[in-house]
Amino acid sequence: xxxxxxxxxxxxxxxxxxxxxxxxxxxxxxYLSRLGYDVMIVDDFSRRQIDRALGTDxxxxxxxxxxxxxxxxxxxxxxxxxVEMRVGEDYPRLRDLLLAVQPQAIVHFAEQRSAPYSMRSxxxxxxxxxxxxxxxxxxxxxxxxxxxxxxxxxxxxxxxYGYSSTGFPRPEGYLRVGAQTPRGIFExxxxxxxxxxxxxxxxxxxxxLLLQYYAKNDRLRVTDLHQGIVWGTQTDxxxxxxxxxxxxxxxxxxxxxxxxxxxxxxxxxxxTVHGSGGQTRGFIHIRDTVRCIALALSEPPASGERVxxxxxxxxxxxxxxxxxxxxxxxxxxxxHVDNPRLEPEENELDVSNAGLIGMGLSxxxxxxxxxxxxxxxxxxxxxxxxxxxxxxxxxxxxGLAGGAAAVPGALPTFRQVEAEELEPAMPQEAWHDxxxxxxxxxxx
Amino acid sequence: xxxxxxxxxxxxxxxxxxxxxxxxxxxxxxYLSRLGYDVMIVDDFSRRQIDRALGTDxxxxxxxxxxxxxxxxxxxxxxxxxVEMRVGEDYPRLRDLLLAVQPQAIVHFAEQRSAPYSMRSxxxxxxxxxxxxxxxxxxxxxxxxxxxxxxxxxxxxxxxYGYSSTGFPRPEGYLRVGAQTPRGIFExxxxxxxxxxxxxxxxxxxxxLLLQYYAKNDRLRVTDLHQGIVWGTQTDxxxxxxxxxxxxxxxxxxxxxxxxxxxxxxxxxxxTVHGSGGQTRGFIHIRDTVRCIALALSEPPASGERVxxxxxxxxxxxxxxxxxxxxxxxxxxxxHVDNPRLEPEENELDVSNAGLIGMGLSxxxxxxxxxxxxxxxxxxxxxxxxxxxxxxxxxxxxGLAGGAAAVPGALPTFRQVEAEELEPAMPQEAWHDxxxxxxxxxxx
Numbered sequence: 001x002x003x004x005x006x007x008x009x010x011x012x013x014x015x016x017x018x019x020x021x022x023x024x025x026x027x028x029x030x031y032l033s034r035l036g037y038d039v040m041i042v043d044d045f046s047r048r049q050i051d052r053a054l055g056t057d058x059x060x061x062x063x064x065x066x067x068x069x070x071x072x073x074x075x076x077x078x079x080x081x082x083v084e085m086r087v088g089e090d091y092p093r094l095r096d097l098l099l100a101v102q103p104q105a106i107v108h109f110a111e112q113r114s115a116p117y118s119m120r121s122x123x124x125x126x127x128x129x130x131x132x133x134x135x136x137x138x139x140x141x142x143x144x145x146x147x148x149x150x151x152x153x154x155x156x157x158x159x160x161y162g163y164s165s166t167g168f169p170r171p172e173g174y175l176r177v178g179a180q181t182p183r184g185i186f187e188x189x190x191x192x193x194x195x196x197x198x199x200x201x202x203x204x205x206x207x208x209l210l211l212q213y214y215a216k217n218d219r220l221r222v223t224d225l226h227q228g229i230v231w232g233t234q235t236d237x238x239x240x241x242x243x244x245x246x247x248x249x250x251x252x253x254x255x256x257x258x259x260x261x262x263x264x265x266x267x268x269x270x271x272t273v274h275g276s277g278g279q280t281r282g283f284i285h286i287r288d289t290v291r292c293i294a295l296a297l298s299e300p301p302a303s304g305e306r307v308x309x310x311x312x313x314x315x316x317x318x319x320x321x322x323x324x325x326x327x328x329x330x331x332x333x334x335x336h337v338d339n340p341r342l343e344p345e346e347n348e349l350d351v352s353n354a355g356l357i358g359m360g361l362s363x364x365x366x367x368x369x370x371x372x373x374x375x376x377x378x379x380x381x382x383x384x385x386x387x388x389x390x391x392x393x394x395x396x397x398x399g400l401a402g403g404a405a406a407v408p409g410a411l412p413t414f415r416q417v418e419a420e421e422l423e424p425a426m427p428q429e430a431w432h433d434x435x436x437x438x439x440x441x442x443x444x
Numbered sequence: 445x446x447x448x449x450x451x452x453x454x455x456x457x458x459x460x461x462x463x464x465x466x467x468x469x470x471x472x473x474x475y476l477s478r479l480g481y482d483v484m485i486v487d488d489f490s491r492r493q494i495d496r497a498l499g500t501d502x503x504x505x506x507x508x509x510x511x512x513x514x515x516x517x518x519x520x521x522x523x524x525x526x527v528e529m530r531v532g533e534d535y536p537r538l539r540d541l542l543l544a545v546q547p548q549a550i551v552h553f554a555e556q557r558s559a560p561y562s563m564r565s566x567x568x569x570x571x572x573x574x575x576x577x578x579x580x581x582x583x584x585x586x587x588x589x590x591x592x593x594x595x596x597x598x599x600x601x602x603x604x605y606g607y608s609s610t611g612f613p614r615p616e617g618y619l620r621v622g623a624q625t626p627r628g629i630f631e632x633x634x635x636x637x638x639x640x641x642x643x644x645x646x647x648x649x650x651x652x653l654l655l656q657y658y659a660k661n662d663r664l665r666v667t668d669l670h671q672g673i674v675w676g677t678q679t680d681x682x683x684x685x686x687x688x689x690x691x692x693x694x695x696x697x698x699x700x701x702x703x704x705x706x707x708x709x710x711x712x713x714x715x716t717v718h719g720s721g722g723q724t725r726g727f728i729h730i731r732d733t734v735r736c737i738a739l740a741l742s743e744p745p746a747s748g749e750r751v752x753x754x755x756x757x758x759x760x761x762x763x764x765x766x767x768x769x770x771x772x773x774x775x776x777x778x779x780h781v782d783n784p785r786l787e788p789e790e791n792e793l794d795v796s797n798a799g800l801i802g803m804g805l806s807x808x809x810x811x812x813x814x815x816x817x818x819x820x821x822x823x824x825x826x827x828x829x830x831x832x833x834x835x836x837x838x839x840x841x842x843g844l845a846g847g848a849a850a851v852p853g854a855l856p857t858f859r860q861v862e863a864e865e866l867e868p869a870m871p872q873e874a875w876h877d878x879x880x881x882x883x884x885x886x887x888x
Contacts, residue, residue: 142566186610
């Protein structure tokens with residue numbers, strides 16, 4: 001519990017959660033509702049629609065929004081409003097909604113959020129760039145036009161910084177630099193130079209410039225949360241009733257590396273590590289995500305201030321170490337496969353998160369909560385898994401497909417691995433209590 | 445004349461000019477055609493359409509594209525192809541065009557290019573962001589998807605650097621900086637931090653990130669030309685026949701500061717200087733623009749290289765000095781009016797242009813060519829001017845309008861000035877030979 005979300009006159013603070021039916025948006029909406037905010041969700045069900053188009057589904061059974069909302073009210077969670085709308089499409093409708101609701105704050109999750117999905121083909125690249133830019137810009141434009149003094153919390157990505165090794169922690173959004181000039185060193189503080197490695201991350205870098213511009217020109221109050229890879233499924237609120245359960249994506253596009261490993265382990269397939277596994281990434285548990293949003297909401301920057309940027313990351317790990325950890329817990333071996341992404345084979349990554357820690361965040365660590373994911377989610381719902389959806393089929397670059405003689409042999413190797421994945425490394429019944437069954441051999 | 449635009453097999457190099465019916469695109473198309481390139485124009489006539497919507501028109505009489513192209517062929521200029529298409533809308537059609545034409549190079553002007561227009565209202569903000577991002581991204585996406593090895597020359601803007609005073613020249617796109625870290629200074633070269641002051645300039649900053657990403661991920665060959673304010677109307681090619689004449693925009697949205705002053709002078713109105721006139725901007729003559737494009741085309745970066753960025757600016761001037769110069773030439777006084785833009789009242793600006801100068805550009809200076817603009821364009825076509833269109837009505841921020849008690853009195857003052865502008869400061873017949881009539885008093 002952070003701050004009391006009441007206004008001076010005793011009424012509850014109204015917050016719009018754009019994208020509130022999604023993986024981060026839904027638990028955030030419930031958490032803010034529990035904190036006492038008057039929450040209204042805006043969503044276009046695009047995440048559910050993409051699942052239908054890809055033939056995928058959340059491992060956990062997601063209920064229709066009306067049933068979710070009724071369940072929340074039914075267990076005494078309070079009433080949450082809902083509007084079906086695609087932000088970034090019908091601008092007058094968005095503007096009119098803002099004028100009608102007069103929210104004090106807006107949390108903006110309404111963007112396509114998968115890097116592999118954004119790399120599938122030209123269609124998904126265009127969908128991601130067009131949709132994400134339009135959503136963020138329409139929102140900013142409507143706030144500027146209406147003059148509504150609503151505080152905007154935007155979900156960015158730690159991926160805007162890029163993953164090249166620098167030898168120092170990624171600062172929170174801004175970097176103090178000096179440039180050599182004929183008159184001596186010119187010192188200034190700049191947005192950390194963007195170096196995105198996927199179209200999805202590129203859109204978060206574009207968003208940064210949009211936010212920077214409107215904060216400066218229209219004095220909008222904005223916080224940008226550069227989030228790491230979110231893992232975990234449940235929060236206290238989503239766990240309160242199965243009808244409130246949160247998404248667990250394990251498919252090659254939307255499943256994060258941890259979920260993919262958990263799913264492979266639950267099915268007794270070897271965990272597939274892209275490349276050497278030396279890629280280091282930042283992570284955060286979904287419980288911490290919702291707390292961070294509440295913390296960010298409780299401390300808006302002043303009008304006229306630059307965008308406040310916080311790194312929403314609690315720990316960093318190398319992919320190979322995640323594989324080893326989950327292998328140890330589950331007793332499932334892992335293997336290396338060709339990397340479909342264009343990224344450094346190895347990188348070190350250290351991310352400063354002093355901002356949110358200073359505001360009171362007490363992180364959920366991977367080693368504390370991973371067993372719960374194994375037992376309560378991956379194992380429990382394993383019968384709902386479509387194994388064919390686990391491998392990632394998005395290639396970062398045509399060269400990586402080995403097509404047209406670019407990298408001879410690359411694609412066959414990759415395909416071969418996918419085929420092999422369909423053969424279980426061990427029978428599914430071999431899934432057992434990790435405390436007992438983690439063989440030393442699996443540690444490699 | 446720069447390089448011989450022939451390929452190894454003796455055929456002419458094919459170049460697509462996107463936005464080739466516009467102010468920069470048209471003379472570029474003719475110049476490249478004259479150099480021997482096989483030119484195809486792609487345009488959606490959006491610039492002509494905006495004129496109709498705003499009730500404005502070029503001072504010079506622009507002929508329909510078919511007549512323009514026939515005239516060029518008629519005077520022996522050669523055949524230029526034309527396709528009517530809005531880049532950024534029908535992606536498959538763009539991709540198929542690229543595959544059918546197989547150009548060796550593409551010059552990309554197909555963006556909304558007026559800062560004041562981009563600030564008119566939410567509608568124009570959305571049109572500019574949506575349209576410019578979609579045009580650039582669709583093009584990049586199509587080049588990546590088709591694998592076509594076409595070299596892309598994109599028109600950026602020197603405005604991406606922002607106009608804050610730094611005490612050193614704006615470098616060409618990249619800045620070498622050092623950051624203090626626990627392990628010592630970390631040195632790196634970064635994209636010069638973007639600090640756009642209008643939605644239009646913001647889109648050029650967004651473009652930069654799009655170009656950077658595709659150059660890196662898909663190894664596209666890209667040059668980004670950060671152009672200053674283009675002045676002047678004619679090139680040798682457009683001046684060869686009146687049916688080939690280039691645009692001269694003098695309206696408050698598309699007219700640049702020089703054209704607005706020239707028009708006011710031609711009509712005998714006092715030149716209106718926004719604010720103190722201490723704003724320093726970078727300029728380039730349209731003749732030099734087309735030469736720069738040809739120079740850029742002749743030296744593509746290699747595949748895998750970062751985006752090559754060149755500053756397409758030949759001189760910088762303070763607005764007040766331009767007013768004094770044109771006042772002196774024309775004998776028209778100038779006056780200060782409230783600044784509708786949110787920008788520093790005064791700034792120094794020095795822009796490095798070593799790249800294009802090193803490639804052989806020999807600049808056309810303001811003092812050499814301004815008289816031609818006065819006599820051949822502003823004076824000659826003054827009878828076509830709609831005086832009511834000269835003042836800029838776009839306000840950078842609602843506060844500048846004095847609306848809703850933000851800046852009381854600001855809007856009335858601004859309106860008052862506009863009304864006064866409709867009263868000529870001197871009778872129109874007072875327009876005379878500037879060599880004789882420039883009164884000392886007008887120099888201020």
